[in-house]
Structure formats: structure tokens, C-alpha cells
Amino acid sequence: MKELNCTGINPEETMSDIGAEHFFNRELSLLAFHQRVLSQAKVEHLPLLERLRFLCISASNIDEFFEVRVGGLKERLEAGIHTTGPDNLGPAETLELINHRAHELVTTQYQLLNDQLLPLLHTAGVHLLKRSAWSKAQKQWLHAQFEDEVLPLLSPMGLDPAHPFPRILNKSLNFIVQLEGKDAFGRNSGMAIVPVPRGLPDMIRLPNELMPDGGSGFVFVSSIIHEFIDDLFYGITPVGCYQFRVTRNSELFVDEEESGDLRRAIEGELVYRQYGDEVRLEVAENCPDVLVNFLLKQFEMTAADLYRVDGPVNLNRLNHIIELAERADLEFPTFNSNAPRAVQKKESLFEVIRKQDLLLHHPFDSFRTVVEFLRQAAKDPQVLAIKQTLYRTGPNSVIVDALVTAAKAGKEVTVIIELRARFDEEANVALSAKLQDVGIHVVYGVVGYKTHAKMLLIARRENGILRNYVHLGTGNYHTRTSRIYTDYGLLTANEAVGDDVYRIFLQLTSLGKVAKMEHLLxxxxxxxxxxxxxxxxxxxxxxxxxxxxxxxxxxxxxxxxxxxxxxxxxxxxxxxxxxxxxxxxxxxxxxxxxxxxxxxxxxxxxxxxxxxxxxxxxxxxxxxxxxxxxxxxxxxxxxxxxxxxxxxxxxxxxxxxxxxxxxxxxxxxxxxxxxxxxxxxxxxxxxxxxxxxxxxxxxxxx
The missing domain is CATH 3.30.870.10 (Endonuclease Chain A)
Incomplete structure (x- = not known):
């Protein structure tokens, strides 16, 4: 028996009392986080467009929650897997609790938008114009935009035995339209589906001259389609038009053991992500029950999966107001982060790091220091090899550009790319091809294990001896997120740390065992x-x-x-x-x-x-x-x-x-x-x- 602790409690006896009631449910805890993000949109002292941004972030978070977490739970149920976690809740019980809380959260999102944010934006001169508020001049201009830019891209789909219900893309915006009258072949028309093309912008800004009272005016492209829906059905009368969107299970399934080429296997699976099993249906609040029930039947969903929303389907589209408004006074003040003082005084980062470790705290310390470190390595004739892990990089990455420069300069460059980084799989597949085209050695990590480590190793010959320089981080090599995520990054020339990082890279490329490391876990x-x-x-x-x-x-x-x-x-x-x-x-x-x-x-x-x-x-x-x-x-x-x-x-x-x-x-x-x-x-x-x-x-x- 272990000795009693200072409280007089026997640890072994007490730990035996730890039960399911001492563990929170993972999915409900995640929903609680999304609620905290949404609560930021209520904070009155925050800039108004930032409050709107938090609302949009919460909407995007909920999308991913359904695509991944809810999709996974439903998949387990269908497979007959009823195992529980430490909280002793199985998938069925968890889904029931999620249903209640997620509906409450979505209701709060739209109440916040309608009752607070839109009125406050209107007072601040940022106007999201509903169809009923368009002036005659605005409507004429928008109709011209519709005919020139929108109508040629639309493909309405009438429903009959020869035209069955179409396959609906994951998270795509669509209209279900009620029709009256005879079609071109003398038959009674009933319903049609109008997908909103993804190539269209979500929102447009009206010309300033069409805003006589000043301020800036914004209109959803979906509102334009709705207003001029009659133009799509010549000789037939649309009597109802309602937005809807379906969310699907977006997890990829790749049998890594069986696939001979992981990259090709993932490329093949990406096509099916858009058509995974349905997990949520969002519809406009005023959509008639008969149409709602029709959609539920088509998607084989129940009332628990239905979310009626009092406003635009997909709140994330409101992000475009932030982008288009050009109102710096309604956003967070800009800031300029700099390199640490030691770096500012020296041109060579190798010289700085050789003398002292640097610990960067982004975004308060600039990520440009890491970028410059890699750029200097790419051009330095004493640098012989670069090894790096890449999980997410973002488009047009300066990190990737530096690696390409290094390879073209004849350096030995090896990159471990994690193809299975969720929702970045397609970008990483393309990235791997780009890097291979310039002679970079690309490895896809380890079968069954995602490579999530953030490591950069630069081997430099100094006075006839190879010295390793290392960057280790808590976040990705992604310049955009480095401005909005907090992360630590360590730059060091410590010999033992460099040896440890080298051993991990060696394992990732050779798949051999790693010798005992001195510092790293x-x-x-x-x-x-x-x-x-x-x-x-x-x-x-x-x-x-x-x-x-x-x-x-x-x-x-x-x-x-x-x-x-x-x-x-x-x-x-x-x-x-x-x-x-x-x-x-x-x-x-x-x-x-x-x-x-x-x-x-x-x-x-x-x-x-x-x-x-x-x-x-x-x-x-x-x-x-x-x-x-x-x-x-x-x-x-x-x-x-x-x-x-x-x-x-x-x-x-x-x-x-x-x-x-x-x-x-x-x-x-x-x-x-x-x-x-x-x-x-x-x-x-x-x-x-x-x-x-x-x-x-x-x-x-x-």
C-alpha cells in the first residue's frame, strides 16, 4: 500500500472512486467551446465587424462539428458500434444531447444577428439590404447584374420521373422552388431545385451612387437569385422559393495498408467527400412543411436533423461584409510584430542562433523570423541539407517558395507532408506534386500515424564540421494563421536537440527505430x-x-x-x-x-x-x-x-x-x-x- 498523502487520503482507494461522473463528454465539451466563441459576438466593447467575424467563426465551427463529430457518431451507430468512452455515453445518447444543445446554439446565432448585429451595423452605415428594402434604382441595377453575371450560370432542375432529385453537394446553397402551371410539354409542374453555383460570389457591394443616404450597401447573391427566380421558368409561375443546405459526413476513408500509393488513394477519396452521408439539413424558417418533409425524405433524415433558420442559410457568407466594407474603424487596430532584438542587430540568423536560443511567441513575435531563417538557408552556400515537416501551409506559401529555391540551388531537401491533414488534403496532394517536380524528396509520413510534428532541420558546414540548426514549433508553417493563432517556436543550435530532431527525421524516412533521445519526447x-x-x-x-x-x-x-x-x-x-x-x-x-x-x-x-x-x-x-x-x-x-x-x-x-x-x-x-x-x-x-x-x-x- 502506498503511504497516505498530506490530506490523509489513500490515493489507491480514492482513485478507485473515479467513475464516469468525473469525465465530461468530448462532443458536448466541444459544443461548449463553440458557444464561448459565439459569446464573443455579444461583447459590446469589441469592434462591430469583429463581433460579426466571431459569429461567422462560430458558424464555420458548427459546420465542421457536424461534418466530423456528428458524422462520426452517426457512422458508428449505423455500423452497430455502441462502445462508450470514460463518460459512459454511447453514440445514441451523445447524439440526443447534441441535438438539444446544437439547436439552442443555432437559435442564439440568428437571434444575435437579427436583434443586435444587423441593427448596429445599419446604424454604423453598413447595410445588408433585404429584397423588400431595395429601391427602384437598386433593383434595376441588381437585375442587370443578374442577367449579365448570374443567369447564364444557373441550371434549374425540374423534378419528374425523368429528372429525379439531384445529388446535392456538401454545404452547397440551393433553392427548392414550388411551381404552378403547365410545363412546355403540357404537364403539371410541381417542384424544381436551383443550385447556387460555387463560382458565384456570396455577396456584392452596391455602387456608392445607389446609396443616397450614404454608407455601404451589401446584397447576397442568393437574394438576387430569389428576387428574379421568375426569369428561370418561362411560362411557369414560381409560387415559393426557399433556401436549403445539407451537411455531409466529410471524413475520408483510406485503407492505408492496402493502398499502394497513398497520394492516389486520397485523390480518389476526395471526390466522395462532397457526397458523404447526410447529417444535417438547414432550411429557411418560412419553408412550408410539405417541402421540408419532402427534403427530409430525399436525404433520409429525421426531424432531429432539421435546422430551420431565421435568416440567411450559412451565416459564414457574412464574412464578405467584413472583406468588402473597408471600415478599419469597425475592426481591431492593426499591429506590427517585429523580430526579437537580437535578430534585428544581426544580418545572419545562423550567427544569432549559434550564440543563443530564440523563443518566438507568435503573433506577438513575427513569424517573418522563421521565414527569413529558411530563406537564408536556401541561399547560403554552406547549407547542405534541409528537412522539414509540413502539415498545413496555406496557399502561395513563402515557406514552400524557400524550399523550392533551396532545391534549385542544389541543396538536399526532404519534406514530410501529411496528406491527411483534415480539409487540407487536396492542397497537400497538389503541394507534394509541386515539390517533387523540382527534385525535393517528398515522404508522406507513416501509415496509420499522422505526422503532426512541426520541425525544421538545417545542416550547415562550418569550419569543416556539420552543425544542425533547428526550429521546433507548437503550430503549423502557415504564414496567415501565424497572425491570428498564438504559438511558440524555438530556434536553436543545441547539438543534442539537433541530434534528436535528426533521429526523428531519419525514422520518418527510413521507418527504422529511433535511438534513445537526449532531450526530446x-x-x-x-x-x-x-x-x-x-x-x-x-x-x-x-x-x-x-x-x-x-x-x-x-x-x-x-x-x-x-x-x-x-x-x-x-x-x-x-x-x-x-x-x-x-x-x-x-x-x-x-x-x-x-x-x-x-x-x-x-x-x-x-x-x-x-x-x-x-x-x-x-x-x-x-x-x-x-x-x-x-x-x-x-x-x-x-x-x-x-x-x-x-x-x-x-x-x-x-x-x-x-x-x-x-x-x-x-x-x-x-x-x-x-x-x-x-x-x-x-x-x-x-x-x-x-x-x-x-x-x-x-x-x-x-
């Missing part, structure tokens, strides 16, 4: 064990009466063994602060179980994406950053890296910045033991403190 082999070991070390310190603390920041916490270990640590006396942006399986604040665990989620201007873990270690803190969240898939089904921050000054930087998040009293949501989050507000008389705003104020002072 490596999923699926040592990362989970390494985290468990360090939590256990804090438990030992606590039982020995020493100070013990863990501060961990991540996107998701959903790995049963780590959660149970944190419960054990809490019972042993370890103080634990968790900053978990999204899914959190752990239930904090339960007496005798997790009363020393506090959980918060920070939702602000930037998407919190850093994964950093601090273990007090009896006054000699261990600070780790990683590409991995504490999730089962990251620990056991992906190639990930966890890397230590070795230098005291950089450790202090991370701990200081984590403390900002723990001080945050205006953008932090605190998780209660009942599963509810509440937005922390500054107590009366206390100054408002935002971690992200503080970091913006202290740009590049590290």
Missing part, C-alpha cells in the same frame, strides 16, 4: 510516458511535503490516463492550473477528487494554440512545449514532438506569459464542476486585465 513512443512521469514526480514532491505545482496550457484535454493522473496529483496535494481552450474531459473542483485543479479557457482576438507545460520540480522548473495536446490521438496515433525550454531566461518568459493567462479577468472562462463555464469578470474596483492585450503591449521584449 516523441509520440507515439515517449511523449505520453514523459508527461505521466513528470506528473508523478510532482505527486512525489507533494507527498514529501515539498511545494508541487503544474501549469499546463493546451487546446484540448481528452486522454483518460492523463486525466486520472491529474486527479491523483490533486489528491496528493499538487496545485494544478489548466488553460484549456477547447475540449476538457476533466471535471475540476470536485471535493476529494479534483479540488486542487482549476480550469480556464481564454477566448479572445487570437486563437489560443500554444501547448506548453510547466512542472515545478521542487523549485527547478521543467518547461516543455509541444506540437501535441493531451489527447489520445496525439499521444498514441500521431507523430508528435515535445521539446524542453532549456535556458532560464526563456523558461521565465514562458512562465511569465502563462501567468498573464492566469491573471486574465475579462477573456477567461472558468470551468465549474457542473460542466458550466462562466466568464470571469474583474471584481469591483479591480483593473481589467487581458492576457492577449498585455502581450500586444510588450511586443518582442524577450
Amino acid at each position: 516523441h509520440a507515439p513512443f515517449t511523449l505520453h510516458k514523459g508527461m505521466m512521469k513528470r506528473i508523478e514526480q510532482e505527486i512525489i514532491h507533494a507527498r514529501d511535503g515539498k511545494p508541487a505545482r503544474i501549469v499546463a496550457k493546451m487546446n484540448s484535454l481528452y486522454e483518460e490516463h492523463l486525466v486520472r493522473k491529474l486527479y491523483e496529483a490533486s489528491q496528493a496535494g499538487v496545485e494544478i492550473d489548466l488553460i484549456v481552450r477547447g475540449v476538457c474531459q476533466l471535471r475540476p473542483g470536485v471535493p476529494g477528487i479534483s479540488d486542487r485543479i482549476r480550469v480556464r479557457s481564454v477566448v479572445g482576438r487570437f486563437l489560443e494554440h500554444t501547448r506548453v507545460y510547466v512542472f515545478h520540480n521542487n523549485g527547478d522548473p521543467e518547461v516543455w512545449a509541444a506540437s501535441a495536446d493531451w489527447m489520445e490521438r496525439n499521444m498514441f496515433h500521431r507523430v508528435e514532438t515535445g521539446f524542453p525550454i532549456l535556458y532560464k531566461r526563456l523558461k521565465e518568459k514562458v512562465m511569465r506569459e502563462l501567468d498573464y493567462y492566469l491573471q486574465d479577468n475579462c477573456e477567461a472562462w472558468v470551468l465549474e464542476s457542473d460542466g458550466e463555464y462562466y466568464l470571469q469578470a474583474p471584481p469591483e474596483g479591480e483593473v481589467r486585465f487581458s492576457a492577449q492585450e498585455k502581450l500586444l503591449e510588450t511586443l518582442t521584449r524577450s
Whole structure:
């Protein structure tokens, strides 16, 4: 029997009391995060177009939730798989709970749009014009636009035995139209489907001269089609026209063991993503029941899958107002992040990194430093080889351009591309072909394991000796998201770290075993064990009466063994602060179980994406950053890296910045033991403190 901890509780006996009630459901926790994002659209002190942006982000998030999470649950049900997770909820029970909460969330989205955002935008001179509000001049101009730019692209599909219900693309916008009168062949017409072509813009801006009261006017292209729908049905009368959209299961299924060529297998599967099983039907609120029931029957869905919406189907289309309005006064102030001071003083990044490790915190520290590092490597005659992992890069990537330049300069360039990066598969397939065309060695990772690690290795000959320079990150090599995601990136010439990174690249290309590494932790082999070991070390310190603390920041916490270990640590006396942006399986604040665990989620201007873990270690803190969240898939089904921050000054930087998040009293949501989050507000008389705003104020002072 283990000795009693300082609370007098036997850990083994207490841990046996850990049951399903101590674990939150993953899907419901994810929905709660989407609700927190939506709540940002209600924050009155935020710029108005940014509030609209948060509404659109929440709509996009819900789309992916249905495509992936709901689609997966329905797939399990159809396959007769009823296994439960630690929360003891199976797919059927989870879907029932999702149905209730998702409907509530969607209702809130449209109430917020109609009751707050659109009226406020109108007052600010940004007008989303409904058809009923068009002036005669506006209608004439829009009709001309319809005839010239829209009508030639439309293909209405009348429904009869020779024209069955068409296949509807995933998330495409469509109209179902009721018709009266005889068709060209003397038959009674009934219904037609009008798909809105994806090549059309979602929205157009009216010319300023058509806005006599000033301001800017915007019209959905779908509204234009609706208004002039009669032009599509010569001699037949449309008596009803209603928007609808179907969401489909978008997970790809590729048998990696059987496929001889992973890239070709994925290319083949991408075609079918648009026609996966239906999981949600959105229709205009005023659509008659007879048409709604007709659509449900066609898609083989039930009333639980139906979402009637009081406004435009697909709120994400409202993003175009932000793009077209040109109203900087209604958006966040722009900021310019710079390179660290040490970099600004030197032309050669190799010289800087050779003298000291650099820890970049994006977007507060510029991602241009990483880009410039690779650009210098591509042109440097002393650089012989470059190895890099790519998960998401974005279009027109300067990172990719630098790799191409390096290959053309005769350097040995090897890139590990993860073809299965969700919703980026098509872009990554094209990228792999582009890189291979210039002689870059392209590897597609490991069968059965996504390569999610963010690593860059540059081999440079200096004074006759090869030296490795390394970049390790918590986020992707994606220049656009580096402006809106928070991430850490480490640049180092540490010999042992370089050797460790080289060994991981060697394994990814040769598939051989990795020798024991000196510094890095490596999923699926040592990362989970390494985290468990360090939590256990804090438990030992606590039982020995020493100070013990863990501060961990991540996107998701959903790995049963780590959660149970944190419960054990809490019972042993370890103080634990968790900053978990999204899914959190752990239930904090339960007496005798997790009363020393506090959980918060920070939702602000930037998407919190850093994964950093601090273990007090009896006054000699261990600070780790990683590409991995504490999730089962990251620990056991992906190639990930966890890397230590070795230098005291950089450790202090991370701990200081984590403390900002723990001080945050205006953008932090605190998780209660009942599963509810509440937005922390500054107590009366206390100054408002935002971690992200503080970091913006202290740009590049590290």
C-alpha cells in the first residue's frame, strides 16, 4: 500500500472512486467551446465587424462539428458500434444531447444577428439590404447584374420521373422552388431545385451612387437569385422559393495498408467527400412543411436533423461584409510584430542562433523570423541539407517558395507532408506534386500515424564540421494563421536537440527505430510516458511535503490516463492550473477528487494554440512545449514532438506569459464542476486585465 498523502487520503482507494461522473463528454465539451466563441459576438466593447467575424467563426465551427463529430457518431451507430468512452455515453445518447444543445446554439446565432448585429451595423452605415428594402434604382441595377453575371450560370432542375432529385453537394446553397402551371410539354409542374453555383460570389457591394443616404450597401447573391427566380421558368409561375443546405459526413476513408500509393488513394477519396452521408439539413424558417418533409425524405433524415433558420442559410457568407466594407474603424487596430532584438542587430540568423536560443511567441513575435531563417538557408552556400515537416501551409506559401529555391540551388531537401491533414488534403496532394517536380524528396509520413510534428532541420558546414540548426514549433508553417493563432517556436543550435530532431527525421524516412533521445519526447513512443512521469514526480514532491505545482496550457484535454493522473496529483496535494481552450474531459473542483485543479479557457482576438507545460520540480522548473495536446490521438496515433525550454531566461518568459493567462479577468472562462463555464469578470474596483492585450503591449521584449 502506498503511504497516505498530506490530506490523509489513500490515493489507491480514492482513485478507485473515479467513475464516469468525473469525465465530461468530448462532443458536448466541444459544443461548449463553440458557444464561448459565439459569446464573443455579444461583447459590446469589441469592434462591430469583429463581433460579426466571431459569429461567422462560430458558424464555420458548427459546420465542421457536424461534418466530423456528428458524422462520426452517426457512422458508428449505423455500423452497430455502441462502445462508450470514460463518460459512459454511447453514440445514441451523445447524439440526443447534441441535438438539444446544437439547436439552442443555432437559435442564439440568428437571434444575435437579427436583434443586435444587423441593427448596429445599419446604424454604423453598413447595410445588408433585404429584397423588400431595395429601391427602384437598386433593383434595376441588381437585375442587370443578374442577367449579365448570374443567369447564364444557373441550371434549374425540374423534378419528374425523368429528372429525379439531384445529388446535392456538401454545404452547397440551393433553392427548392414550388411551381404552378403547365410545363412546355403540357404537364403539371410541381417542384424544381436551383443550385447556387460555387463560382458565384456570396455577396456584392452596391455602387456608392445607389446609396443616397450614404454608407455601404451589401446584397447576397442568393437574394438576387430569389428576387428574379421568375426569369428561370418561362411560362411557369414560381409560387415559393426557399433556401436549403445539407451537411455531409466529410471524413475520408483510406485503407492505408492496402493502398499502394497513398497520394492516389486520397485523390480518389476526395471526390466522395462532397457526397458523404447526410447529417444535417438547414432550411429557411418560412419553408412550408410539405417541402421540408419532402427534403427530409430525399436525404433520409429525421426531424432531429432539421435546422430551420431565421435568416440567411450559412451565416459564414457574412464574412464578405467584413472583406468588402473597408471600415478599419469597425475592426481591431492593426499591429506590427517585429523580430526579437537580437535578430534585428544581426544580418545572419545562423550567427544569432549559434550564440543563443530564440523563443518566438507568435503573433506577438513575427513569424517573418522563421521565414527569413529558411530563406537564408536556401541561399547560403554552406547549407547542405534541409528537412522539414509540413502539415498545413496555406496557399502561395513563402515557406514552400524557400524550399523550392533551396532545391534549385542544389541543396538536399526532404519534406514530410501529411496528406491527411483534415480539409487540407487536396492542397497537400497538389503541394507534394509541386515539390517533387523540382527534385525535393517528398515522404508522406507513416501509415496509420499522422505526422503532426512541426520541425525544421538545417545542416550547415562550418569550419569543416556539420552543425544542425533547428526550429521546433507548437503550430503549423502557415504564414496567415501565424497572425491570428498564438504559438511558440524555438530556434536553436543545441547539438543534442539537433541530434534528436535528426533521429526523428531519419525514422520518418527510413521507418527504422529511433535511438534513445537526449532531450526530446516523441509520440507515439515517449511523449505520453514523459508527461505521466513528470506528473508523478510532482505527486512525489507533494507527498514529501515539498511545494508541487503544474501549469499546463493546451487546446484540448481528452486522454483518460492523463486525466486520472491529474486527479491523483490533486489528491496528493499538487496545485494544478489548466488553460484549456477547447475540449476538457476533466471535471475540476470536485471535493476529494479534483479540488486542487482549476480550469480556464481564454477566448479572445487570437486563437489560443500554444501547448506548453510547466512542472515545478521542487523549485527547478521543467518547461516543455509541444506540437501535441493531451489527447489520445496525439499521444498514441500521431507523430508528435515535445521539446524542453532549456535556458532560464526563456523558461521565465514562458512562465511569465502563462501567468498573464492566469491573471486574465475579462477573456477567461472558468470551468465549474457542473460542466458550466462562466466568464470571469474583474471584481469591483479591480483593473481589467487581458492576457492577449498585455502581450500586444510588450511586443518582442524577450
